[in-house]
Amino acid sequence: MRPTSAIELDRASNGQLEARGVSVRFEGILALDTVDLTLRPGEILGLIGPNGAGKTTLINVITGFQVPDQGRITLDGEDITGLQPFRISRRRLARTFQAVRLFCDLTVLENAELAGVGVGLSRASARERAWEILELLELADLATQRAAELPYGDERRVGIARALTTLPRYLLLDEPAAGMNEKEAAALSRTVRTILQKFSCGIMVIEHNMMLIMELCDRIQVLEHGRAIALGNPAEIARDPAVRRAYLGAEGAIAGGPLSGSSASPPNAQAGKPPILAIDNLAVSYGAVAALRGVSIHVNEGELVSVVGPNGAGKSTLMHAISGTVRPDAGEITFAGQSISTLPTETRVRKGIALVPEGRGVFPALTVAENLLIGAVTRLGNQAAVRIATERVLDFFPILRERQGQPAGRLSGGEQQQLAIARALLSEPRILLLDEPSLGLAVRIIDEVYLILEQLNRDGVSVLVVEQSVMRAFAAAQRTYVLRNGLVELEGRPHDLVSSERFEAAYFGFARQQSPSL
Amino acid sequence: MTLTLQYAVDALNVGGLYAMMALGIGLIFGIMRLINFAHGELVMVGGYAMLLLVQLPGPLVLALSLIVVIVLALGMERLAFRPLREAAPSTLLVASFALSYFLQNFFVLVFGARPVPFAFASELSTNFEIGHIRIVLLQVVSMTLTILALVGLTALLKRTSIGVQLRAASQDFRAAKLCGVRANSVIAFAFAISGSLAWIVSLIYSAQIGQLSPAMGVRPVVIGFVATILGGLGSLVGAVLGGFLVGALSVTLEATLSLQLRPFKEAVLFALVFLVLLLRPQGLIAVRALKERV
Numbered sequence: 001m002r003p004t005s006a007i008e009l010d011r012a013s014n015g016q017l018e019a020r021g022v023s024v025r026f027e028g029i030l031a032l033d034t035v036d037l038t039l040r041p042g043e044i045l046g047l048i049g050p051n052g053a054g055k056t057t058l059i060n061v062i063t064g065f066q067v068p069d070q071g072r073i074t075l076d077g078e079d080i081t082g083l084q085p086f087r088i089s090r091r092r093l094a095r096t097f098q099a100v101r102l103f104c105d106l107t108v109l110e111n112a113e114l115a116g117v118g119v120g121l122s123r124a125s126a127r128e129r130a131w132e133i134l135e136l137l138e139l140a141d142l143a144t145q146r147a148a149e150l151p152y153g154d155e156r157r158v159g160i161a162r163a164l165t166t167l168p169r170y171l172l173l174d175e176p177a178a179g180m181n182e183k184e185a186a187a188l189s190r191t192v193r194t195i196l197q198k199f200s201c202g203i204m205v206i207e208h209n210m211m212l213i214m215e216l217c218d219r220i221q222v223l224e225h226g227r228a229i230a231l232g233n234p235a236e237i238a239r240d241p242a243v244r245r246a247y248l249g250a251e252g253a254i255a256g257g258p259l260s261g262s263s264a265s266p267p268n269a270q271a272g273k274p275p276i277l278a279i280d281n282l283a284v285s286y287g288a289v290a291a292l293r294g295v296s297i298h299v300n301e302g303e304l305v306s307v308v309g310p311n312g313a314g315k316s317t318l319m320h321a322i323s324g325t326v327r328p329d330a331g332e333i334t335f336a337g338q339s340i341s342t343l344p345t346e347t348r349v350r351k352g353i354a355l356v357p358e359g360r361g362v363f364p365a366l367t368v369a370e371n372l373l374i375g376a377v378t379r380l381g382n383q384a385a386v387r388i389a390t391e392r393v394l395d396f397f398p399i400l401r402e403r404q405g406q407p408a409g410r411l412s413g414g415e416q417q418q419l420a421i422a423r424a425l426l427s428e429p430r431i432l433l434l435d436e437p438s439l440g441l442a443v444r445i446i447d448e449v450y451l452i453l454e455q456l457n458r459d460g461v462s463v464l465v466v467e468q469s470v471m472r473a474f475a476a477a478q479r480t481y482v483l484r485n486g487l488v489e490l491e492g493r494p495h496d497l498v499s500s501e502r503f504e505a506a507y508f509g510f511a512r513q514q515s516p517s518l
Numbered sequence: 519m520t521l522t523l524q525y526a527v528d529a530l531n532v533g534g535l536y537a538m539m540a541l542g543i544g545l546i547f548g549i550m551r552l553i554n555f556a557h558g559e560l561v562m563v564g565g566y567a568m569l570l571l572v573q574l575p576g577p578l579v580l581a582l583s584l585i586v587v588i589v590l591a592l593g594m595e596r597l598a599f600r601p602l603r604e605a606a607p608s609t610l611l612v613a614s615f616a617l618s619y620f621l622q623n624f625f626v627l628v629f630g631a632r633p634v635p636f637a638f639a640s641e642l643s644t645n646f647e648i649g650h651i652r653i654v655l656l657q658v659v660s661m662t663l664t665i666l667a668l669v670g671l672t673a674l675l676k677r678t679s680i681g682v683q684l685r686a687a688s689q690d691f692r693a694a695k696l697c698g699v700r701a702n703s704v705i706a707f708a709f710a711i712s713g714s715l716a717w718i719v720s721l722i723y724s725a726q727i728g729q730l731s732p733a734m735g736v737r738p739v740v741i742g743f744v745a746t747i748l749g750g751l752g753s754l755v756g757a758v759l760g761g762f763l764v765g766a767l768s769v770t771l772e773a774t775l776s777l778q779l780r781p782f783k784e785a786v787l788f789a790l791v792f793l794v795l796l797l798r799p800q801g802l803i804a805v806r807a808l809k810e811r812v
Binding site: 323325344345346349350354355357361362363364365366370371373374375377378380423424427 | 679682683685686689690692693694695696697698699700701
């Protein structure tokens with residue numbers, strides 16, 4: 001072994017990074033449940049799973065940002081459980097963050113250099129090493145630019161360069177391609193391969209971009225609800241029914257046969273009339289990250305429409321743009337024939353757009369009755385009408401009647417979801433928007449929530465629901481859009497979509513039959 | 519025994535004042551993540567308003583000075599804080615400092631920096647005794663006012679629609695807007711209440727110290743702020759608890775410290791607060807919404 005440069009150190013590495021039986025509990029919820037994970041030098045391991053699976057928590061445990069309640073982390077045989085993050089990075093385990101977290105007033109070179117100083121190098125040797133890594137990642141041209149001025153894709157790659165200056169034997173990348181377009185993602189993929197070749201380190205990638213994961217990884221581990229449900233090569237993972245279920249939900253709800261009840265033909269949709277909600281070419285970005293890149297969808301009066309897509313597709317952003325809690329860069333939102341793009345949120349609610357936000361957004365310290373009172377705030381002038389509407393809602397959700405005096409924070413997840421829907425209904429919406437109503441709920445409860453939605457829809461309320469749990473959203477909806485990476489990939493009747501090749505291609509970015517071609 | 523009772527009465531008095539300061543600050547923080555250091559100037563302006571109006575009949579003085587303070591509070595929100603509503607909390611904080619200094623110096627310009635002797639309703643300093651406890655009438659009045667203010671505020675927040683909206687908005691402003699709660703009215707309402715609390719403080723405080731000065735609001739605002747932190751930023755119950763706790767600590771120190779140490783009472787007080795926060799950094803009552811996800 002002849003070290004030809006500062007960055008080619010001991011390639012011959014034995015040992016591995018290991019997590020054994022790791023459990024983490026947040027306020028009673030098991031975020032990780034006895035998870036095992038092994039990362040060997042020289043391989044790329046993908047860590048995937050739907051939103052809330054525990055991926056970032058696992059990285060946090062490994063890198064010392066989160067102390068596990070149970071389990072051990074060993075690095076080449078040495079127990080590093082519970083060590084301070086900096087001690088772990090000095091053992092040459094590096095990570096990047098979901099949000100990049102560059103030092104924005106420093107130059108690109110200084111950013112990369114600092115990480116070397118952080119693990120104990122002299123300034124000069126850190127700088128030398130930083131240069132080499134910037135050259136390796138084709139970032140040398142940007143060396144003197146301030147980090148704050150970088151375009152988004154470069155920013156993420158500098159984040160990786162910074163992690164590399166510590167000469168990691170193990171490198172953990174937390175959603176490196178989040179917010180990237182396909183070209184940027186492809187460049188990233190090349191970068192990761194270069195790193196593997198040059199450093200022979202073990203690389204673990206958390207990603208929602210399935211195409212990238214499938215193309216890049218040697219092995220993939222799948223988490224769902226804090227448990228490891230599958231481990232294998234990309235072909236095996238793409239075939240695994242448990243993985244499919246974790247992402248898309250149980251297929252039984254829709255497979256074969258005509259769709260339940262109202263779904264086959266929208267009974268309320270009135271052909272020929274202008275849609276109640278029309279979104280035209282909507283673009284939203286957060287700083288340099290584009291979340292929606294020109295999305296056009298519409299909902300007809302009386303229709304139940306679902307928008308499905310993987311995490312990071314832009315679903316919640318879409319909902320917030322419609323409600324006015326994020327400002328679009330471009331595009332037009334029309335409600336009942338009127339442009340509402342510039343109206344504040346509360347005015348949109350008063351016009352008849354009610355959103356049940358992701359995570360439900362109930363006021364935990366307020367009682368159920370008080371939460372409902374807030375829901376009726378748009379109709380304060382008319383006490384009698386509010387009382388009647390409240391009674392009707394309580395008839396619809398009998399459990400809420402029993403719990404009226406309790407703080408909403410004490411309700412179960414399913415009850416909170418009912419409360420959130422009930423509250424939204426009290427503003428007498430003409431369209432009800434729901435952001436991931438099934439998140440964090442048991443299957444039986446999810447079915448209940450959707451039965452409620454279908455019934456509301458039959459009563460004439462237009463509904464737009466975004467979901468990760470595709471199959472459930474499909475069964476209820478009359479029309480579906482598939483959103484991926486900020487774009488509408490597909491639109492159609494759920495029944496037609498579910499059986500089509502095009503759906504999986506649109507959702508995952510690859511089709512089931514094509515993927516195991518590695 | 520009587521001495522202990524005397525201290526308890528004092529502690530409640532001082533604590534009540536701090537509690538109202540803390541509530542006024544905490545209310546605004548809870549709803550817009552603004553720590554309003556200009557809250558002290560509301561107290562100050564209340565005092566000067568009474569001074570200027572003192573020729574009028576008593577009830578009119580009270581009513582008009584209350585209106586002045588509320589209008590000032592609403593003006594602060596409208597002119598200084600509303601344009602910054604989307605800004606970072608630190609920007610809001612700096613803006614509140616600027617406002618505070620501006621008002622103080624404006625009053626220096628108009629009234630001079632020197633303290634003006636003034637006590638509204640000076641007959642309040644009459645003493646009387648119950649058993650062996652000596653009670654100043656002012657203490658009775660201020661305790662009554664404090665209790666009325668706390669009870670009234672509780673009723674307002676629990677019973678009225680705008681009160682419930684305020685509580686909802688301070689738990690989750692976005693969710694409140696998504697229910698159709700009007701941000702501007704709720705925030706204006708919070709500032710009006712905060713102003714009213716400052717006015718009560720200014721009534722009691724100016725009577726206690728017997729003078730007015732442009733900088734008179736600084737001490738109460740600092741102690742009120744400490745009480746808010748101690749109670750748990752964002753929690754109204756915490757603010758009240760924190761206020762009474764700081765009051766009790768302060769009176770206990772006054773009673774127990776030796777004569778030589780007494781000038782350092784505040785140093786010891788803040789050191790104790792420091793200790794409490796070391797043991798319980800989230801304050802007495804932790805507010806969940808403030809936790810950040812890494």
